[in-house]
Amino acid sequence: MEDIPVDVGLIYEGERIRKSSMYVDLAGPKSKGAELLLVVPPDEVEDGKVEVVGPDVDQMEEGGRYPFGILIKVAGEKLEEDLEGVFERKLHYFCNYIQGFMHLNSRDIIWCRISKDAAKKGLKLYHVGRVLVNLYKSEFDVIEKIQVTFYTDEKAVDEHIARAREVYEKRDARASAIKDEDVDVFYSCLLCQSFAPTHVCAITPSRSGGCGAVTWFEGRAAVKVDPSGPIGEIPKGEVIDPVKGEYSGINEYVREKSNGTIERVYLHSLFDYPHTSCGCFEAIAFYIPEVDGIGIVHRDFHGVTPFGIPFSTMAGQVGGGVQSQGFLGISIAYLRSPKFLQGDGGWRRIVWMPSQLKERVRSAIPQEMYDLIATENEAQDLDTLRKFLEEKQHPVLERLKAEEAKEKAEEAPEEEQPAATMPELTVPVQAGAGAPVEFTITFKNAKIYAEKIIIRRKE
Numbered sequence: 324m325e326d327i328p329v330d331v332g333l334i335y336e337g338e339r340i341r342k343s344s345m346y347v348d349l350a351g352p353k354s355k356g357a358e359l360l361l362v363v364p365p366d367e368v369e370d371g372k373v374e375v376v377g378p379d380v381d382q383m384e385e386g387g388r389y390p391f392g393i394l395i396k397v398a399g400e401k402l403e404e405d406l407e408g409v410f411e412r413k414l415h416y417f418c419n420y421i422q423g424f425m426h427l428n429s430r431d432i433i434w435c436r437i438s439k440d441a442a443k444k445g446l447k448l449y450h451v452g453r454v455l456v457n458l459y460k461s462e463f464d465v466i467e468k469i470q471v472t473f474y475t476d477e478k479a480v481d482e483h484i485a486r487a488r489e490v491y492e493k494r495d496a497r498a499s500a501i502k503d504e505d506v507d508v509f510y511s512c513l514l515c516q517s518f519a520p521t522h523v524c525a526i527t528p529s530r531s532g533g534c535g536a537v538t539w540f541e542g543r544a545a546v547k548v549d550p551s552g553p554i555g556e557i558p559k560g561e562v563i564d565p566v567k568g569e570y571s572g573i574n575e576y577v578r579e580k581s582n583g584t585i586e587r588v589y590l591h592s593l594f595d596y597p598h599t600s601c602g603c604f605e606a607i608a609f610y611i612p613e614v615d616g617i618g619i620v621h622r623d624f625h626g627v628t629p630f631g632i633p634f635s636t637m638a639g640q641v642g643g644g645v646q647s648q649g650f651l652g653i654s655i656a657y658l659r660s661p662k663f664l665q666g667d668g669g670w671r672r673i674v675w676m677p678s679q680l681k682e683r684v685r686s687a688i689p690q691e692m693y694d695l696i697a698t699e700n701e702a703q704d705l706d707t708l709r710k711f712l713e714e715k716q717h718p719v720l721e722r723l724k725a726e727e728a729k730e731k732a733e734e735a736p737e738e739e740q741p742a743a744t745m746p747e748l749t750v751p752v753q754a755g756a757g758a759p760v761e762f763t764i765t766f767k768n769a770k771i772y773a774e775k776i777i778i779r780r781k782e
């Protein structure tokens with residue numbers, strides 16, 4: 324590669340730049356930004372051109388925070404608009420190949436950082452653009468021409484964000500025109516397995532990838548141009564549960580690609596077998612047992628949820644490619660899906676979300692539910708949330724009250740029964756087998772009282 328002052332390679336993909344070694348922050352939660360890749364006619368691309376609108380790294384102050392936009396235009400005979408989201412997502416990976424440059428998240432929630440070491444070596448955004456031109460062209464033969472523009476000037480970034488949001492809306496609206504039952508094949512994305520090895524995004528017309536960048540249409544287009552790439556086809560198979568969204572084809576595929584770790588997946592529920600979450604989801608849906616409802620928090624919200632913790636803390640517990648009961652990493656587009664959490668009651672079960680997000684997806688929320696969903700302005704903790712839901716007579720209260728009455732009836736037996744003691748449990752182990760034994764004990768309709776619980780690390 325031409326004169327780039329830092330190394331470029333896969334080994335830098337997991338590099339984290341801590342605050343103490345940061346030269347500048349670009350976009351991120353305390354600033355603003357967006358990334359956008361567009362497929363355009365060839366005469367609108369000056370092949371190889373890299374432009375920086377606003378100050379480049381050498382004109383930025385150490386420790387500073389700057390708004391940041393990335394616009395990539397590509398052209399090629401075989402390119403189609405449906406590929407934009409997939410190529411746009413690759414930006415995350417290509418940027419992270421650059422030593423001393425960190426890229427997080429996607430769309431209008433990107434967050435980039437340049438390290439002090441890289442700035443000292445002379446790394447500029449111009450160089451980042453040159454790397455992107457080379458990587459895109461070497462990985463995708465179908466890209467014949469490419470041009471990269473970075474924005475750091477505030478006014479230019481604002482205009483770029485507005486344009487990017489229009490495009491995201493258009494892509495998401497197109498995806499919501501068809502449903503899961505209208506197609507025979509779904510798609511998978513394994514891009515995030517580099518940091519969440521058991522994570523497999525199942526992408527269907529009614530559920531886009533967690534990062535929001537890959538819809539069913541984009542999955543279809545990606546398979547056409549790169550059949551052996553990270554996006555593949557999932558044969559739909561049999562419908563096991565049409566409401567929760569369970570398909571035999573997805574179960575088989577996910578079982579294989581997660582090396583047997585994930586056995587079953589519900590597309591539209593956050594209980595029992597929720598979809599795994601990687602780490603770059605745009606929002607989290609979370610169960611609030613105290614009111615038997617579901618809250619939603621997105622990455623841009625910097626306050627705390629009714630649990631008293633912010634998005635970042637919750638994200639740390641949910642990601643990594645595991646199935647977390649009662650938690651689900653989702654895209655913003657999924658809030659507009661007609662099948663949005665339909666296995667759990669859909670919008671009738673939603674009790675809390677940040678006001679900004681509520682306004683953003685206003686048109687997707689059934690009219691009769693809009694005023695019944697609390698935001699940070701009405702509910703800051705579980706007590707104020709319950710009070711709000713009672714005032715509004717939210718439908719979750721009917722379920723909750725029925726559950727509470729049932730529990731009360733069960734807790735008042737005519738005569739106190741002596742507690743049953745567990746018989747000693749012996750698990751047969753084949754002599755000489757040597758392998759560790761794992762087993763599951765299922766209690767049905769049992770109440771367990773424990774004086775203490777000891778959790779030991781599994782060696």
Ligand code: SF4
Nearest residue numbers: 512514515524532534
């Ligand atoms: S979140 Fe899903 S769709 Fe998005 S890049 Fe990761 S694996 Fe792919």
